[in-house]
Amino acid sequence: MSGEVLDVVQRLVLSAPGEVVVLVLAVAVALPAPDVDLWAIRLLHHRSILTHSVLLPLLVSWFLPELGPAAVAGVSLGVAVHLAADLLSPSHGFGRVYWPEPFQVSLGRWSALWLMLNALGASWLAVAVLPAGEAWRYLAAGVGAVAAVGYGLRKERSVLSALVALGVVAAGHAPRWWLG
Numbered sequence: 001m002s003g004e005v006l007d008v009v010q011r012l013v014l015s016a017p018g019e020v021v022v023l024v025l026a027v028a029v030a031l032p033a034p035d036v037d038l039w040a041i042r043l044l045h046h047r048s049i050l051t052h053s054v055l056l057p058l059l060v061s062w063f064l065p066e067l068g069p070a071a072v073a074g075v076s077l078g079v080a081v082h083l084a085a086d087l088l089s090p091s092h093g094f095g096r097v098y099w100p101e102p103f104q105v106s107l108g109r110w111s112a113l114w115l116m117l118n119a120l121g122a123s124w125l126a127v128a129v130l131p132a133g134e135a136w137r138y139l140a141a142g143v144g145a146v147a148a149v150g151y152g153l154r155k156e157r158s159v160l161s162a163l164v165a166l167g168v169v170a171a172g173h174a175p176r177w178w179l180g
């Protein structure tokens with residue numbers, strides 16, 4: 001894209017309604033994103049430690065800063081909900097988290113701990129990177145809650161999964177409540 005077009009796109013994205021759209025889209029794209037490891041399964045193994053981690057939102061913030069904080073927050077929320085839902089599957093077979101080639105060994109029973117810490121980390125990151133203003137936090141909490149319930153019930157078909165994901169989304173806001 002030419003510099004001028006990029007400038008217009010960036011101004012649109014960084015306008016307030018633009019950022020709301022970016023946040024919602026980023027959540028939608030990021031919800032299934034950790035399972036892109038299935039496309040490179042020989043290299044990564046399913047439940048790759050690389051894609052099932054806070055790395056995805058960090059990559060967005062490092063390589064696509066033009067998209068603004070709402071994109072990072074949205075991807076963080078989507079990944080947090082995905083990892084929270086994965087947390088409930090048993091720690092054997094594809095339930096485990098794996099190192100990529102050339103190791104391809106699993107974290108074994110540490111898989112659940114890894115998923116939990118990264119889900120919480122992503123949830124916290126979503127709140128931490130948001131632009132200033134309470135409205136953003138309410139919006140992120142609302143979008144996160146919808147994503148958690150929707151993903152838990154529709155994808156995982158589990159009320160428990162929806163509740164765990166909701167808990168993870170809420171936990172991201174907890175540090176701010178405590179710190180005031």
Ligand SMILES: [Zn+2]
Pocket residue numbers: 034035047052082086
């Ligand atoms: Zn997954």
